[in-house]
Amino acid sequence: MSTTSFAPVAAAPAHGEKPPKFFGADSKRWHQKMLFYLTTLSLSRFFKEDPPVISADDTDTQRRSALDAWNHSDFICRNYILNGLDDTIYSVYCSVNTAKELWDSLEKKYKTEDAGIKKFVVGKFIDFKMVDAKSVKSQVQEIQIIIHDLLAEGMDINEPFQVAAMIEKLPPMWKDFKNYLKHKRKELKLEDLVVRLRIEEDSRTSEAKTHKRAMEAEAKSI
Incomplete structure (x- = not known):
């Protein structure tokens, strides 16, 4: 055992915010x-x-x-x-x-254990791919939650990387829009990208409904 000085020890008066109970996470x-x-x-x-x-x-x-x-x-x-x-x-x-x-x-x-959790979240982020069968808006929220978990684990993920990753993970039917976003000269902010994706999905949904009504009207006229 190492030796220490024999100066008297005195604790300072209590101040500062007491941490919450530790349950094993974070x-x-x-x-x-x-x-x-x-x-x-x-x-x-x-x-x-x-x-x-x-x-x-x-x-x-x-x-x-x-x-x-x-x-x-x-x-x-x-x-x-x-x-x-x-x-x-x-x-x-x-x-x-x-x-x-x-x-x-x-x-x-x-x-x-934290190191294991970090590896799990990183793997989840890498494996995440958007699919055509689900709403892009809901899938954007999912990947934002994963990114939040990565940041909470101390991973340094800057905004340009988040934007690029979200564009890259767009579903197959969004290929043309993905290429459009990737070739834009002006760098997008994450918030701007999310707004653009919502507008694009709303537009596609509206067009699909209009097309469906037109097809139904045409079928009735036959």
């Missing part, structure tokens, strides 16, 4: 919020520090007091973290001895 965001919260309480140092080491027969009052103070503050830090966990997760980690061990254990488990 651990990166929860860890960041908890880290900031405990930093405002001057407790984040216990994520890195081991307890002061003194021998069992050491009778120095100052060193004993420093160790007691360290244990007390570490206990507070550890329980702040534990109380930020959902009960099902709390029961798994409540027996961990120090704040450092607890923090390291949570990061090791849930950052690994």
